[in-house]
Each structure stands twice: as structure tokens, then as C-alpha cells.
Amino acid sequence: PFVSGDGGFTTFATVIALLLVLALVFSTAQVYWLQSESSDIQFVADSAAMAGENVVAEYYVLSKVVDAIVLSMSLLALSLFGIATVLCCIPPTIPLGIQLEQIAVRLSSARNRFASAASGALDKLQEALPFLCAVNSALVISKNSDLDSSADYMGVAIPLPIKGSSPGFTDAGSTEDSQKTLEDDIDKTSEKSQEIDALQKSAESSKLAAYMADCGNSPGFCMYQRAATLSSISGASNPYYSSVSTWSFSVPLERAKSYYAARLSSEHPATDSIDEKVRSECRKKYYSYALEQLKTGYVNEGPGQQFSAYFPSLPSNTDEMRTTHMYTDRCWPVSSDGVLHGSAECPGYLSSSPSGYGSLSDMDAGTLSYCPICEMTSSALGKVGAPSSSIENGFEYHYKIVANAANEYQQASAQMMQSQNEVIEYAGESFETVSEAMEKVSNPDARYDPEPPGRHGCISVVVDLKEHAAPDAFGSTLLGSRASIGPRVSISAAALGKDDPEEGNNLISSLLDGVKQDVLDSGSDGLFESGLDWILDLWGDALSSYCEGMESFADGIKESIDSIPGIGSTPLGSWAKSAFESALDGLGITPVDLSTPKPVLVNSIHVLDSENESLADAISVARGYLGTGVMPEDITIDGPFGVPVTIALPDSAESVPGAVLETIYKNTQRILEGYE
Numbered sequence: 001p002f003v004s005g006d007g008g009f010t011t012f013a014t015v016i017a018l019l020l021v022l023a024l025v026f027s028t029a030q031v032y033w034l035q036s037e038s039s040d041i042q043f044v045a046d047s048a049a050m051a052g053e054n055v056v057a058e059y060y061v062l063s064k065v066v067d068a069i070v071l072s073m074s075l076l077a078l079s080l081f082g083i084a085t086v087l088c089c090i091p092p093t094i095p096l097g098i099q100l101e102q103i104a105v106r107l108s109s110a111r112n113r114f115a116s117a118a119s120g121a122l123d124k125l126q127e128a129l130p131f132l133c134a135v136n137s138a139l140v141i142s143k144n145s146d147l148d149s150s151a152d153y154m155g156v157a158i159p160l161p162i163k164g165s166s167p168g169f170t171d172a173g174s175t176e177d178s179q180k181t182l183e184d185d186i187d188k189t190s191e192k193s194q195e196i197d198a199l200q201k202s203a204e205s206s207k208l209a210a211y212m213a214d215c216g217n218s219p220g221f222c223m224y225q226r227a228a229t230l231s232s233i234s235g236a237s238n239p240y241y242s243s244v245s246t247w248s249f250s251v252p253l254e255r256a257k258s259y260y261a262a263r264l265s266s267e268h269p270a271t272d273s274i275d276e277k278v279r280s281e282c283r284k285k286y287y288s289y290a291l292e293q294l295k296t297g298y299v300n301e302g303p304g305q306q307f308s309a310y311f312p313s314l315p316s317n318t319d320e321m322r323t324t325h326m327y328t329d330r331c332w333p334v335s336s337d338g339v340l341h342g343s344a345e346c347p348g349y350l351s352s353s354p355s356g357y358g359s360l361s362d363m364d365a366g367t368l369s370y371c372p373i374c375e376m377t378s379s380a381l382g383k384v385g386a387p388s389s390s391i392e393n394g395f396e397y398h399y400k401i402v403a404n405a406a407n408e409y410q411q412a413s414a415q416m417m418q419s420q421n422e423v424i425e426y427a428g429e430s431f432e433t434v435s436e437a438m439e440k441v442s443n444p445d446a447r448y449d450p451e452p453p454g455r456h457g458c459i460s461v462v463v464d465l466k467e468h469a470a471p472d473a474f475g476s477t478l479l480g481s482r483a484s485i486g487p488r489v490s491i492s493a494a495a496l497g498k499d500d501p502e503e504g505n506n507l508i509s510s511l512l513d514g515v516k517q518d519v520l521d522s523g524s525d526g527l528f529e530s531g532l533d534w535i536l537d538l539w540g541d542a543l544s545s546y547c548e549g550m551e552s553f554a555d556g557i558k559e560s561i562d563s564i565p566g567i568g569s570t571p572l573g574s575w576a577k578s579a580f581e582s583a584l585d586g587l588g589i590t591p592v593d594l595s596t597p598k599p600v601l602v603n604s605i606h607v608l609d610s611e612n613e614s615l616a617d618a619i620s621v622a623r624g625y626l627g628t629g630v631m632p633e634d635i636t637i638d639g640p641f642g643v644p645v646t647i648a649l650p651d652s653a654e655s656v657p658g659a660v661l662e663t664i665y666k667n668t669q670r671i672l673e674g675y676e
Helices: 012-087 091-147 175-215 223-230 250-267 274-294 362-364 378-382 386-390 395-440 501-509 515-522 534-547 550-562 571-585 604-610 615-626 656-673
Strands: 153-160 298-300 308-310 333-337 352-359 457-464 487-499 597-601 632-636 644-648
Touching: 012 091, 012 153, 012 175, 012 395, 012 457, 012 487, 012 550, 012 571, 091 153, 091 352, 091 457, 175 223, 175 250, 175 395, 223 250, 250 274, 250 298, 250 395, 274 378, 308 395, 333 457, 362 378, 386 395, 395 571, 457 515, 457 604, 487 604, 550 571
Parallel strands: none
Antiparallel strands: 153 457, 298 308, 333 352, 457 487, 487 597, 632 644
């Protein structure tokens, strides 16, 4: 019936062949439809696994943001302590330094409160992560059901492991241990700096008084004017200085030496009377003694040199004269009758024969007698310097002022040097404490390193209980029945992979965007009541250290210090600035890996093996979630600062992890609003 007599196909054979071809065509079309339709659930399972693991990825991003805030607050507080120390080394900026110290204390306290609140919120969020993974995956599955009216997908993504752990923020990140030491050192530094300021003013006052007594009062009475009036001193030996800034203590000492040398060389009796001749001899003795003593005087001063000076005191009365060698020197002529004379030209001496020389102390002791003619006594010599020392038209009067002022200046300078050494000691300890604390808080052991649920991946299980029949177009009387698909199930898995670190870098570095304006709009006068821009910029530098390491933060601190007017106006200020910067240069904060985690599809065996879980266990948990019935509309967890965070569930179009991130970020801005 299939082959004709001439060897060709019969009509019957041709019909059978056509029917077979048509049957195969319709059968192949149904097979294609079966394969295409049944694979849809796998795409849904893949999307569900990715959606569940994406919640875990966002949690990691959130924890890094919180960790960056906590670290930056610690570094900001410590840097403010360091800058406050620098400012407290400079008397005019001490009030600003004390204010920065107070801000640092409050910021340190705020850091601890925020760390505690944020850690609690992240722990609570960890507890909710398995449920959030399930919800997020359920949303995706539900949306796919809406797109495909012929399917009724149900399913869930299960994070593995199902439970997480959180180390919290360790004490290594806190500045409390260093805070008390820093406060004490800063207080001592400011106290000693204020002492230096008072001593500096006292020293300047003493120097000004000496300058005025030497030449500043000209043309009134002063050493310069008196020397020019009373002696034949040359102009070169009697210089005039128009400003105390160009004058030094060595000027009056040299002037006094030249003055007494001139007086001694030109001294002679004004008349031929014996009384005047005795007074002239007494003046010679006084000028000679003064010149001798002044040659032992000295002044040591100059940049980097401890000031020291010695202005010999000159006797201004008889009692003071008796303490000098003028009183015991045997330089007065003695006659053979045992009488001491004030001059070799005394008639009483000339009327007798010479018998050597004696001293005034010998006469006062009674071993020599008094001459009634020349009337030489101890008081005659003692009163030479008395008038000129007690009234302002005398040279010695102004010399005593200079000598006393030099002594006061020396004492103030010595005390200043001691106080400066103490400032260097206390400030140096403060810088060392800041450096050690920065190393401590930036140590990897102090970082927030959670192990949340789903850290090894998510397993998704999706079912479709509907029966799917092939389209009517695929029906044919040539086929026994139309193809159909019964209930289906699909399993997929996703794990975290690393993405471009620039995203994490941008997330951290832009954290403070808009914060400044928010604080200004809120009218806050709390934590940053002054210098808001300056402190926020410094906080930005501290945040950058999380991404870029310590070098960028150290550069930011240096720029902040340089922006303060008068920071290098004093030697101590320059030293403190240099010492703090040197302490920062030795730090080595390593940047954090900011690669942002992204979910990627993996073979489910890798996720299951990482936790020694079985597929049956994962499906069992999934069935538990699927069997809970109607999902709640929302859940509430405790957020930072005691603020509840409400997370909407299936009916919300807002991303679940995005809502949490935004809520916690907004609450961090409360740091800037001040703490009571």
C-alpha cells in the first residue's frame, strides 16, 4: 500500500508521511513550550535569591557607614584635643583652646552614645535580617506573579547561616581612657601658659622701667641726661635709644662704666679749702670703687639664651659704705701722733711727720684718732653717694632703678624658662597621648566587623502550584492529549561578591553632604556653636581617613591649625604646632576595604557546604516561612538614639534596606544638634 508497481510512493504513503510530519511538528512545538514555560520559575528563583542576598549586602554597607562615623568621631575628638593643646600654648588663644577641649569632651561622649545606640540598632537589624530577606524575596516573587497571570508563584529566600553574631564596638575605639589624661595635661598647659603670659608682661614692664631710667625719660632726668650734665663723657659712650625694642640692659651698664671713668679722670677740688680737698678725695675713692665694681658687672641676653645680668650695687649711705672694702682699705694718711687725715694737704698732717696709712675702720675702732682740722670720718665718705642716690637729679638714683629692674627681669625670665619647660612637658605628653589613642582607635581590632545572617549566601525556594495547559493553538486531533505542566519548584542561590570600591568611597566621603545646612536650618547652638565650617571640614577629613588612610587626615589637621590666626606668633606656639604635626606624621591608619558587596548567582552547593546545611534543611525553613500565612504590614526595630525604625513590608514600594540606611543616616545628624 505504500509503494506503487513502478517503484513510486502511493497516495496512501504520502498522506501517512504528511500526517507524521504534522504530528512531529505539533509535538516539537509542545516540547518547546514545555521547556520555555517550565524554565520561567528558575528565573524567578534566581531573582528571589539575589533579592534576599541584597538585603545582606546593604547591611554590610550600612555597618561600614556606621563604623566610619564612629571612627571619624573618635579621630575628630582626639584631633580637637591635640589642637586645643597647641592653642593653650599661646596665651591669646587659650580661651579658644579651652572651648575646643570642651567640644572634644562632648564629642567623645557623643561618640560613645552613638556607638552604643548604633550597635544596638545593627544587632536588632541582624535579628530581623532573615525575615527581611524573606520579605524582600517575597516582594520580587509577588511582582513576577503579577507579570505572569498564568502563574501563582510562592517562595522565599533563606539566608545562611540563619543566625548572625555582632562584636559590637569594642573599648579599643573609645577615647575615655585617654580623655582624663588629656584634660589634665591641657589644663596644666593652659595654666602654665597663663603664668608665662603674666611673667612676660612683668618682664616687659621691668625692661620698660629700666629703659626709661636709662635714657627713655630724656630730656628729663635719667642716666643719659645726668651723665651728659655731670661728666665729660663722650657722645659715643653715652648713646641715646629712641625705642625700648632696640635697647638692651647692656646699654646702661656700659654707660655707668664710662660715666665713672670720666668722673674719676676729671675729679679735682673745686676750691683750695681743706674741706673741699677732703670731699674731693672721698669722691675719688667712691668713683674708683664704683668703676672697680662695675667692671665685674655683666649682661647675657640674646635669642635662645637665658637672660642673666649683674648690676653691682653702690653704697648710698654710711652703713652701706661700711660693708665695702672702702671702709677697711688703709689708704688714708696717718701722722706720727696717731691721727687719721682726709688729705695729705691737711695742716695737721703737714705739721707732723708721716706715719703710714690707716683705714676708717681703724679710726672707728679707736686705734687712730680724729683730726679736728680736716674732720675726716666714716660719714664723710659714706655721704658721697647719699644725695645722688636719693633724689632724681643724681646719676646713682637712676642707676639703682635700672639695677633693680634688671634683677626683676632676670627673675621673671628664669621663671618663664621654668614654666616653658613645664609647658613643653605637659603639651608633649598630651601629643603623645593623642598619637597613641589615634593608633588605638584606628586599629583593625576596634572596627565593627559583624557576621550577619546570610554572610555565606541565600538559598531561594520558589513554587508554582498552578497547572499550565499548552495553548489551544498547539491542540491537534493527531495528538492523544494537549500538553500541560503541573506544580513546579525551583531552587537557586546567591552569595556576595566584591564590586568597585569607588562606590563605597563615595558613600563615605559624601556622608556629610547637606548636614551643615540642616544644622543651620535647625537653629542649633549646641555642639558646634562656633566654628561650624571649620569643625565640619575637620570631620570630613576624619571621614576621609576611613577611605584614604591617616595621611589625608593628618594633612587636614595641619591645614586646620594653619587657618587659626596667630598660631605661630610665639616660640612656644611654633614649637607646639611642629610637635603635634610630628606626632601625626608617625601614625599609620590603614584605609578600610571599601569594596561594596553585591549579590551574584552561585551554585547552591557552595552556600550549603559553607554552613554544613542540607538542602532539606533549607527547604524545611522555607516551608516554615511559607506556612506563616499572611505577612504583617510592617515591623519595628530600635534605631539609634532610641528612635524606633519602622520598616514597611510587602505593600511598600520603598527598598527595605534603603529605608533603614536612610533612617540611621538621618539620625546621625543629631550629633550636630548638640547634647545637653
